[in-house]
Amino acid sequence: MGVAESWRTNQSRYLMEGRKCTKCKTLYFPIRQHCAKCMDDSMERYIFDTKGKIVEFTRIEEAPQGFELMVPYNYGIVELDEGVRISCQIIDSYSKDLEVGMPVEMTFRLLRKSEDQGILQYGFKALPIE
DSSP states (O other): OOHHHHHHHOGGGTTTEEEEETTTOOEESSOOSSOTTTOOOOEEEEEOOSEEEEEEEEEESSOOTTOGGGOSEEEEEEEETTSOEEEEEEOSOOGGGOOTTOEEEEEEEEEEEOTTTOOEEEEEEEEEOO
C-alpha cells in the first residue's frame, strides 16, 4: 500500500480522535501517549463530538508562509463540548458576524498545499452553525 492510500484509508485521520486517561479521565486532542495531569500512560481512544463554541478569535491580515493565498481569514480558539480547546481557522464567515460563544462544528478541510511538492495537507476547521 502506498503512502497516499494508507493516508486515505486511516479513518482516525478524519475523526476527532484523541485520548482519555483511564486513571484521571482527562481528555486530550490531539493524541498524546502520556497524561500531563497524572503522568500515567494508560490512555484509551476517545472520539470527540464535533460541536463546540468560539472562545476567542481574530482576523488574520498578514499570513505566515504557506497561507498567503488565504488572507484575510479568521483564526481562533474553539472549546469542544467536552471541554478541550483547539486553535483553528474559523471558516465561511465574516469577522463582523462572529462572536464569542457562537456555536461551531468542526469539519475536515484543506489546510494548505505545499508549493514545491504539491502535497495537500488536511485538518480540522471550525464552521459556525445556527
